[in-house]
Amino acid sequence: MSPVSEKSPLRRIAAIAGPLMALVFLGIAVWLLDDGLGREGYVQIGSAIRLLPIGTILLAVLVAAVAYAVLILYDVLALAFVGRRLRLSQVVPASLLGYALGNNIGYTLIAGASVRYWVYRSYGFGAGLVAAIATFCSLGFVLGCVWVGGAAFMLWPLPLPGWLPLPWSTTRPLGFALLALLACYVTLAASGKVRVRVRGVQLALPSLQLTLGQLGVATLDLLTMSATLWILLPSPLPFDEFLSMFMLALAAGVVSQVPGGLGVFETVLLMQLRDRLPVSSVVAALVVFRLLYYVLPLALAATWLAVRVLRNGSAGWNASATLTGRTRNLVPQLLALATFAAGTVLLFSGATPTALGRLAMLHRFLPHPLIELSDFLASLVGVVLLLLARGLQRRVDAAYVLVALLLGVGIVMSLAKGLDYEEALVLAGVLIALLAARKRFNRRASIFDTPLSRSWVISIASVLIGSLALWYFAFRQGHYAQQSWWEFALRAEAPRALRATVGAAVVAVAVAVARLLRPMPEVAPLPGPEVIARAGRIAQLAVSTHGYLALRGDKALLFSDDGRAFLMYGRQGRSWIAMGDPVGPRSKGRELLWRFRDLVDRYDGWPVIFEARAFWLPVYRELGLVATPLGEEARVDLRSFSLNGATFKTLRQAHASLPAQGCCFDILPAAAVPALIPELARVSESWLSTKNTREKGFSNASFDAAYLAQFPLAVVRYRGTIVGFANLWCGKGKYELSVDLMRHAADAPPRTMDLLFTELMLWGQRESYQWFNFGMAPLSGFGHDATVWSKVGAFLYRHGEHFYNFQGLRQYKAKFRPSWVPLYLASPGGVALPAIILDVTALMAGGVMGILRK
Known part of the structure; x- marks a missing residue:
């Protein structure tokens, strides 16, 4: 049997079905959003944001802070579930970092679990315990959605669209079904005898006391989260009616699989509120809510982590400060996300009008062609940052250098296209954080070989669709609508924004086509005599003897670029299993392992190292892998x-x-x-x-x-x-x-x-x-x-x-x-x-x- 085989056609279809469905949901949301906005345009929405009282915004910030404090209680209950106790100062990083990442990426279970692995493993928790904690936290949120959503749909039912082929016209039957489902679950939990299997792991249901605790925490979570948005809306809307609308929009955002539910959540709420409140006020509240509840916590988490790393240097956090080599691996993840956000800012800025006063002031110092070129280049820099952020996440040194250079260029272009100093400050902040973390990016690899995961593709496509939609909403009315795309004039902002947005989309599509046309890495067959002999010569130069296993010829071999080191592996199911650590000079092993990880990711597999030694564990943690005891040599x-x-x-x-x-x-x-x-x-x-x-x-x-x-x-x-x-x-x-x-x-x-x-x-x-x-x-x-x-x-x-x-x-x-x-x-x-x-x-x-x- 060949150690590695191609994916079946069915698995290939399943692999792309999720991303396509997410993009379909996003496209539908944009179409509905256009209908929901009616005659409201970019200017009206911008005015509504500026008219929001400072006191209202500060109150929303306070409630959002309470909402994130409530999230910590999920982890407190989870620790009680697994029978462990930690200080609150140790629980806070795992919880807040996990939710700050998960809420923005959109896959809270995956992102939150990854952060919890890095933090809780540093406290000596085993992989099974961390998996139980992550599952418990996610289960608590789901139970809360069932409870709060079911109660809201029962008490304050919403009318359902007439085109849905359902025998009922409101959400009340759905609320009854959700509450009945919750009652069954609580009954099973109260029995104390039920065990469930989660992807092969058998777990006991939480006790009745812990289940009630989950419901209480989740209720506070959802109430404070919804209250953050409700405070930003005009006052005539009662909170009880709004809660039903909020839960329906939240469910739609989760089901869509769009990162963070971006666009889908907003559209569902707007469609429900447009007949009750001014559309511009609703959109303004949604924009500010997204900034306060999603973007601000992520920025604070990234800043806090960067400060702790810089303060403690290469030694990291001590036990009391809760940072170890495992949690320092969060730095590349957060900087990659910050770079992605910076690219998004450039693209969205390029798709919207520039303040005319600033544009006129800038024209006194710069000629019009340079302003046009700066606007176009800023959007191109934005889309390239989206693409390079993945390489930054994989610690590629070339991606680090290019991102740093492009952030510098972006700062200059932001000022040269319209004196957009706010945008320049955001880019400068990301650049400073990136320069401070230089040591975290030392992989000598090609940025063109870095695979883009499905979630990354969805995110890039979502930003591009959002950028095009934002251009349309900003310039569809007034004198902008009369301008032709080839018109070049200082006040011809719609054509300038369209050229920049389309140019960025063309670059992204070109990269996507190039990746699609590029052949997949060859699925390695069993090595021939010459390849085996080559591996044998490397094994003879190693002090460790396990490299001689390659001479059996029953494993595929992956060599380093210079041919001085190799890794032997086989495949079973979804697992790509390397037999032992890299063979050859240790200086070559780290990049070889990253290449193995990239290869596995292209085929949507699980990278596994069998019989890994303690010396290599820091590198495996860099790769996002968890070390599980296997035995003793x-x-x-x-x-x-x-x-x-x-x-x-x-x-x-x-x-x-x-x-x-x-x-x-x-x-x-x-x-x-x-x-x-x-x-x-x-x-x-x-x-x-x-x-x-x-x-x-x-x-x-x-x-x-x-x-x-x-x-x-x-x-x-x-x-x-x-x-x-x-x-x-x-x-x-x-x-x-x-x-x-x-x-x-x-x-x-x-x-x-x-x-x-x-x-x-x-x-x-x-x-x-x-x-x-x-x-x-x-x-x-x-x-x-x-x-x-x-x-x-x-x-x-x-x-x-x-x-x-x-x-x-x-x-x-x-x-x-x-x-x-x-x-x-x-x-x-x-x-x-x-x-x-x-x-x-x-x-x-x-x-x-x-x-x-x-």
Whole structure:
């Protein structure tokens, strides 16, 4: 089986269905918004915003602050759910950063969970605990929507459009259904016996007390959130009627999958309010609400994080300040989002009129053609910033340099196109924050190879659609409507804005077409002899020996740009599983891992590193991966190894008695192995038959004549016949000695392998090797903490002997008194972890059915 295969057509269709539906919803929202605005134009809406009383805005800011303070209570309840306690100063960063990102990106569960992983993992929480916390918080919000929405639809029903094919005319039946659903859930929670599965993770429902707490917190959350907008509206509208409208618009925004519900939420509310309140006042309230509840918290969170990083330098936050290497990974994410926002500001500014007073003042110093060019270039800079923000998120150094240069150009263009100093200040703020975080962007990679995720494509397309819609709404009336797009004059702002907006859209479409026409990275087949030999030469130069696994030829290989390092991987299901850390110079490994991440993202997969070592964990955290304990690697220090003492009595007896019975140990050069293949095959078949098992793959050894012929071989002969063998891996500089395939015949004398390993370690000691690597004992060392995965691993370790000899393997290796080094599974973690573990197990077992057989 090829380790990596193409997506099926069905999966390809499913992958693009979500983005297309989001854009369809956004297009419908823009169309309805045009109808809802009626004769109201850009000037009227701008005047309505300026007429909002300062006191009203300050009151809305206060209520929004209370709303975000309420959000912290979700995490407080979640910690009670998982049985952990933290100081409030430790909970606040996880909660507020998570919601500041999630509310703007639009995928609160994903973005909020990612932030919680970075923060809570720094407190020692396991992946299972963090997944439970994130799920609990999201469940609380959903329950609140069902409760508040159901009650509002029942008590203050809204009329439904006549064109909907429904037997009822109001939202009251929907409210009844929602409340009935909530009652069923509360009943199940009260029973205390129900467990649910969330993407393969089994979770107990919260207790009745916690469920009521969730409902209380969510009610406060939704009431304060809606009150923030209601305060900004003209006074005649009662709050109870508005609440029903707000919940309907909120639900529409979530279902649309448009980031932050932008446009959809506003349109649904406007369509309901346009007959009750002045349209310009409603739109002004919606714009200010979006700024206060979404943009302002994000800006404050980004500023707070940047200040903490700068204050603490490379050391980050200490335990009391709650920042570690994990949470410092938020900096590129937030700066990427800030860069995206800066590009949006430039595009939206280019699509709207410039203050005539400023334009006339500017014309005294700059010629008209330069003003035209500045307006056009500012929009082009905006769309390029949208595209480069993804590279910034991936820490690409070239993207960092270009974004910094373009922000500088954008500042100049903002001033040169209309003295837009507010816009220039926003860009300058982003630029200062970017320059302060220079060390976070040190990936030497091509910006053209950075994949755009579906959510990123949706966001860029949404901004472009919004920019075009904003141009239309701004210039559809008055003298603007009479201007032709080719007209060049100082007051011909509609044509100038249209040229800038269309130019930006053309650039975005050109980039999209170029990406579509560019062939996908080749799905790697199994490597040929030349590629395997190339990997073998790199493995020979590494002090670690696991790189020799590439010589089996059953894994795809990804090489660094200079060909000095490689990563071996396979695919099972959605998981792309790298076998171990990068092989080769460590300086090349980081970029190689990022290339692997980019490759996996292009195919919408899960990047997984199997048997990751602690040295690489900071890089895996950069990639957004979570380290889950996997087992322990046994390493014997050959410099101090000895058979003396009571501890090694059994090994000493085997070492003395077996030679007297006719056994002898020998190490054969690789050149001597081909002639012994038939005899080795007999030993291997006898071992498989005795163990009642079959050959496996990936990380597990399997008998292959061509593979064995590439290495020296340690053998034990009994009366001249080979009864046990193991092939040797020899690391560079004699740092590490290890074995891969180990087999013994059924008729071999007892403790034959004891003799083989003892003699091999003594030989390694004589040859001045430092360490003997005995390989991993899976699930070893589990049960020391209260994480879900630790408990599961400890249970499998104790009761999973039918499927794998977990305890026996560790006990056997423990006879040699090794040092135990932890190994990890680096993966996206969370609710995907069970599926990933199943994929890894299936890959090693040769398929899902192979898991059920030994």
